[in-house]
Amino acid sequence: MPRHSFIQMAKLTDLKGRIDYVTNPDRQENLYATYNTADIQFWKMLAKENQEDFKRSGTKGNCIEAREFIVALPENFIDYDKNRPFKTIVDFFKREYGVECFAGLHHNKSMSNYHIHMIFAERKLLPEIMEKIATRNMFFNEAGKHVRTKKEILDEDGEIRAGCTIIPKGEAYERHLFAPKIEYFKDKEFLNEAKYKLTKLINQYVKEEDKKLAVFDKSGPYLPTKKIGKNNPKERQIKADNEVRKQWNHTVDEALLTGLIETEIVVMKRVQISEKVKESIQTYGDFSYLFKSIVEAAINFLKEIISKFLVPPKPVFHGDMEKFNRMEEQRQGFMCLVKQIKTINGLEIQPMKARYELLNPVFKAKERKELAKKLNVAVMHKNNLELQLSSMIESAGYQSIGGFMEDYNRFSEEVSRYKEEVGDWVRGCRVIEIKNRYVKEQNDEGINNPKEKYRNAR
Known part of the structure; x- marks a missing residue:
């Protein structure tokens, strides 16, 4: 089974705080390098305009100011020039998708997770400022929402209520430095595409062929192992689950080498693991030890299939x-x-x-x-x-x-x-x-x- 790449995307609602987290040596155990394809003023303006647009839209929830990729690197990359793969990956992403990036190169406290935090903008800077000019006096209430008449922003005494504003005719009532958000970044297809492209780029620096990374396919025969975060109270249980997941994956490798068809193993995985875990949760609740016993039973089932159904070697493409x-x-x-x-x-x-x-x-x-x-x-x-x-x-x-x-x-x-x-x-x-x-x-x-x-x- 090849080692899978780890590339995770997150939405950022506090861009300023996240940039500080990524670049502040006091908040990182091991900070090796930072790289900004724009300047700090760009990110301040981006956050400000996103918040203004979000307020005008009246949408509930939190404003997404930017997005972030966490990209795990092979541990032997620590021996390379810190800036070379790091900046190559960031520059590649900017060139591929045309947006600015702010990144930091880190190691966790236990020195077991060498990774990049790459913040990227969802919007491009316009070549020139776009302004919307008022063709008549415009009135805005306390929420910043445009109302039709002046009467709607006056109090009982005929005075303008606190927080309400008037934009005179001929002045700009809306100003944009950035183009609209790129909708593709919200699509699952984008995440999958970026995973494949970044994994391929990382593999260019992996010298040994058998150590190259592969993107994990959820629809494939393997089970993913779970990442254990800091101070996770379920750390012991997750480690036990990860071990039985690895045993299943090793058995899948054995089955594939024997000649079993991958699609058949995928069906076994669905029937013997996915459906039984779902039934177990519906009946007994989310008890982790039941997952372990279900996977162990599936491993034994697959081993029995391996011993009984041997097939000729698969053709090789030369x-x-x-x-x-x-x-x-x-x-x-x-x-x-x-x-x-x-x-x-x-x-x-x-x-x-x-x-x-x-x-x-x-x-x-x-x-x-x-x-x-x-x-x-x-x-x-x-x-x-x-x-x-x-x-x-x-x-x-x-x-x-x-x-x-x-x-x-x-x-x-x-x-x-x-x-x-x-x-x-x-x-x-x-x-x-x-x-x-x-x-x-x-x-x-x-x-x-x-x-x-x-x-x-x-």
């Missing part, structure tokens, strides 16, 4: 699957750009050209001028996309899409052959399984038959 996957991603990127270019040309440029030629230069001069502007914008957009496509093809090491597709098709044929071999192997495994079950049923019937019992006794 090509470069990582390169093929990379080319598949590149191909999708190329095709996406090609589709956009065709769409712009077919739905925007060509219709506008046709319309432009039909307009009378004398009587429709103004409309022709406006249409020419739109046409120029569409052409520039198309040209930019074509330049982007050309740059991507060049970055991939090719001069044209045709050359790229020749290599891709060759790799694709190799992968298809491998998948066919795996399909044949899977079908063979199923035949062996059915045969073994049939033999088992026949043996059971023989034991239950009095004549067979007598024959076996003799």
